[in-house]
Amino acid sequence: MNSALWIAAGLLALVALAGGFTKSFVPKEKLATIHGAEWTAGFRADAIRALGALELLAAAGLVLPRALGTAPVMVPVTATCWIALMVGAMVAHGRLGQYRLVAVNAVYLAVALFIAVGRF
Template identity: 85%
Template sequence: MNTALWIAAGLLALVALTGGLTKSFVPKAKLATIHGAEWTTGFGANAIRTLGALELLAATGLVLPKALGVAPVMVPVTAACWIALMLGAMVTHGRLGQYKLVAVNVIYLAVALFIAVGRF
């Protein structure tokens, strides 16, 4: 079970890292042209960068606390926060009719739920 939790956390951390880097460093105008990121047209650049920063924090919070043995309770807390982020993403993509992306968000939410329950 511990191995499955590590794999899940690592994969979700990679997703968070990718999204965080993209939202933090790709200009808003370019993001809006990427499939799945059309939602950025309705948000300010600072809001997008804030989401990017939160995703970068999630990437570290899903792995480092347990790996370093420092405040390992932060892993399930981070996973719970990721669940909240995915709920918001599902609403946003749903409003745009991007139901395939909603399904992807449901998968990410399920992985985060697995991590949160498994690590608490």
């Protein structure tokens, strides 16, 4: 079980890292042209960067606390926060009719739920 939780946390951290870097460093105008990121057209650039920063923090929070043995309770707390973030993502993609992306976000939510339950 511990190995499965590590793998799930590592994979979800990679997803968070990729999304965080994209939202933090790709200009809003370019993001809005990428499939799946059309929602950014309706948000301010600083709000998008804030979401990117949250995702980068989530990437660290899913792995580092347990790996370093410092405040390992932060892993399930981070996973719970990721669940809230995915609910928001599902709403945003649902409003745009991007139901495949809603399904992808639901998978990320399920992985985060697995981590949260397993680590609490």
